[in-house]
Amino acid sequence: MTAEASTREAYGNALVELGKRDPNIVVLDADLSPSTMTHFFAEAFPDRFFDCGLEEQNMIGIAAGLAASGKTVFASSFAIFASCRCFDQLRMCLSQMELNVKVVASHSGITVGEDGGSHHAVEDLALYCSLPGFTVVVPSDAVETAEAVKVAASTPGPFYVRLSRPRTPLVHSEGYHFTLGKAVVLRPGKDVTIMAIGVMVAKALEAAKVLAKEKIDCQVASMPTVKPLDEGFVLQAASDTGSIVVAEEHLAHGGLGSRVAQVVAREKPVPMCFVNLGDRYALSGKPEELLQTCGLTADSIAAAVRVVVQRK
Amino acid sequence: MITMTAAAGSGHPGGSLSAADIVAALYFKVMRHDPANPQWEDRDRFILSKGHSAPVLYAALAESGYFPTEQLSTLRKPGSCLQGHTDRNLTPGVEMTAGSLGMGLSFGIGVALAARLDHRGYRTYVLLGDGECQEGQTWEAALSAAQFKLDNLTAIVDYNEMQLSGWTREIMNLDPLDKKWQAFGWHTTDINGHDCDQILAALQEARSTRGKPTVIIAHTVKGKGVSFMENNVRFHGKAPTPEEAERALRELS
Numbered sequence: 287m288t289a290e291a292s293t294r295e296a297y298g299n300a301l302v303e304l305g306k307r308d309p310n311i312v313v314l315d316a317d318l319s320p321s322t323m324t325h326f327f328a329e330a331f332p333d334r335f336f337d338c339g340l341e342e343q344n345m346i347g348i349a350a351g352l353a354a355s356g357k358t359v360f361a362s363s364f365a366i367f368a369s370c371r372c373f374d375q376l377r378m379c380l381s382q383m384e385l386n387v388k389v390v391a392s393h394s395g396i397t398v399g400e401d402g403g404s405h406h407a408v409e410d411l412a413l414y415c416s417l418p419g420f421t422v423v424v425p426s427d428a429v430e431t432a433e434a435v436k437v438a439a440s441t442p443g444p445f446y447v448r449l450s451r452p453r454t455p456l457v458h459s460e461g462y463h464f465t466l467g468k469a470v471v472l473r474p475g476k477d478v479t480i481m482a483i484g485v486m487v488a489k490a491l492e493a494a495k496v497l498a499k500e501k502i503d504c505q506v507a508s509m510p511t512v513k514p515l516d517e518g519f520v521l522q523a524a525s526d527t528g529s530i531v532v533a534e535e536h537l538a539h540g541g542l543g544s545r546v547a548q549v550v551a552r553e554k555p556v557p558m559c560f561v562n563l564g565d566r567y568a569l570s571g572k573p574e575e576l577l578q579t580c581g582l583t584a585d586s587i588a589a590a591v592r593v594v595v596q597r598k
Numbered sequence: 599m600i601t602m603t604a605a606a607g608s609g610h611p612g613g614s615l616s617a618a619d620i621v622a623a624l625y626f627k628v629m630r631h632d633p634a635n636p637q638w639e640d641r642d643r644f645i646l647s648k649g650h651s652a653p654v655l656y657a658a659l660a661e662s663g664y665f666p667t668e669q670l671s672t673l674r675k676p677g678s679c680l681q682g683h684t685d686r687n688l689t690p691g692v693e694m695t696a697g698s699l700g701m702g703l704s705f706g707i708g709v710a711l712a713a714r715l716d717h718r719g720y721r722t723y724v725l726l727g728d729g730e731c732q733e734g735q736t737w738e739a740a741l742s743a744a745q746f747k748l749d750n751l752t753a754i755v756d757y758n759e760m761q762l763s764g765w766t767r768e769i770m771n772l773d774p775l776d777k778k779w780q781a782f783g784w785h786t787t788d789i790n791g792h793d794c795d796q797i798l799a800a801l802q803e804a805r806s807t808r809g810k811p812t813v814i815i816a817h818t819v820k821g822k823g824v825s826f827m828e829n830n831v832r833f834h835g836k837a838p839t840p841e842e843a844e845r846a847l848r849e850l851s
Contacts (some may be wrong), residue, residue, distance in 0.1 A: 333715070339742065341739075343701075343738060344735055344739050345704075346704070347703075347704020348705070349708060350704075350705050350708055351704065351705040351709040354694070354705070354708070355712030356639075357715070378697065379695075379704075383687065
């Protein structure tokens with residue numbers, strides 16, 4: 287059994303560390319601090335924490351005003367509310383004003399589980415990636431989350447960091463160093479590259495193990511920085527392995543798959559396959575059940591690889 | 599404002615004229631600011647939430663010396679720092695990029711909270727349109743400014759009773775507006791938004807009010823000062839023709 291840890295808990299702890307080092311950090315939440323784990327910061331630094339209640343639009347505007355006044359602002363909610371609910375505010379107040387606000391959202395994707403489709407943020411990457419100036423990061427585990435949050439704090443400009451509700455498998459060891467804008471090769475291989483984010487990274491590694499028995503040698507890469515994309519790596523992978531599979535817990539359009547395909551189509555066309563949620567919403571269920579019924583599994587990735595290597 | 603919008607051939611003269619006396623009072627009588635140092639950390643902040651009234655702010659900034667008045671004729675033209683709606687990254691002295699309504703009060707709360715965190719004495723003024731008060735976010739912000747007890751924040755509603763397609767009371771009635779703000783926990787004061795003494799007195803009252811934010815409901819006339827523009831909804835989002843501009847300037851002089 288792979289060890290698991292919570293990305294949102296890692297976020298909450300990282301915020302406290304940052305708060306100790308930097309008195310300029312301010313944290314906002316929208317009535318969800320016990321769930322997003324910003325309550326650790328709220329307890330440690332009550333003067334620098336503001337609960338905005340169920341006012342996500344207002345929260346983003348307040349974040350912008352604080353950032354325009356020199357603060358480094360973290361604003362948290364569930365991914366669904368931190369994207370769809372306040373998109374106009376993200377656009378004008380953060381993207382157009384180019385302000386130093388880090389939106390860190392927990393409960394992304396369908397692994398929110400039982401709460402159902404209303405709570406499944408599966409279009410958030412498309413929305414955030416469409417906004418000029420935003421950096422979009424999807425950590426693959428708790429270790430990377432802690433590192434990515436620190437990098438976000440020390441990098442000027444608006445960020446979106448996408449976290450999960452359940453504990454997720456650890457794919458990195460302690461001591462891992464996160465480099466913004468860089469793909470992370472977790473397994474070398476020559477026949478195909480599987481690019482994955484978030485909870486799909488561990489599943490990509492599982493698929494690669496299965497495929498190795500079939501003599502298909504998979505390179506597996508985590509792509510934590512979805513924007514700006516590591517285009518150099520994408521082109522290198524296209525050249526070296528000749529086919530690409532992209533796996534993500536997101537709708538078919540506008541996420542990592544779309545972004546990789548745009549680069550591949552422009553400069554180095556190779557066969558590609560996509561493992562994602564397609565063009566439909568999921569329903570209530572346990573996270574693992576939903577991943578299974580929606581085809582976000584190691585088996586689905588393996589099936590996609592078999593198809594794509596045939597097309598080379 | 600007349601010359602600017604006429605030269606641009608588009609823009610929002612009506613809501614700029616209705617706010618002119620308020621903006622003039624703030625920039626020339628009340629606010630501590632330094633045109634030579636727009637980023638001065640202790641400056642009072644003016645946030646134009648009704649971003650379509652950009653011409654009135656540009657006029658005040660130019661008159662204050664943030665940039666040469668000659669630039670005003672470049673409004674809305676390619677390469678100009680004077681965008682159709684305000685842009686904080688392009689225009690010296692502009693605090694907020696605006697245009698999508700309802701966001702300025704939230705931004706002002708952030709600015710006012712930063713003053714508290716940094717123990718700075720500056721005040722934050724947010725100018726809202728009355729039509730803008732139909733946006734839900736304005737009321738989210740109203741709730742939270744009171745919750746955070748931001749007595750260093752003053753909102754001013756340019757209550758000209760008109761919005762793009764007609765009278766606010768016929769489209770989406772706001773009355774009684776003062777009672778709504780009071781219910782949200784604000785200190786309110788109603789004034790004639792074209793009477794300089796009343797504007798100054800209300801701003802002084804806001805400064806001396808402790809423990810809660812103040813909203814000044816400034817009763818104004820859309821298109822104020824130009825007979826054929828006053829209360830004429832056509833001039834919400836349409837510039838005067840060259841002939842109309844000439845007539846308007848004659849009346850104003």
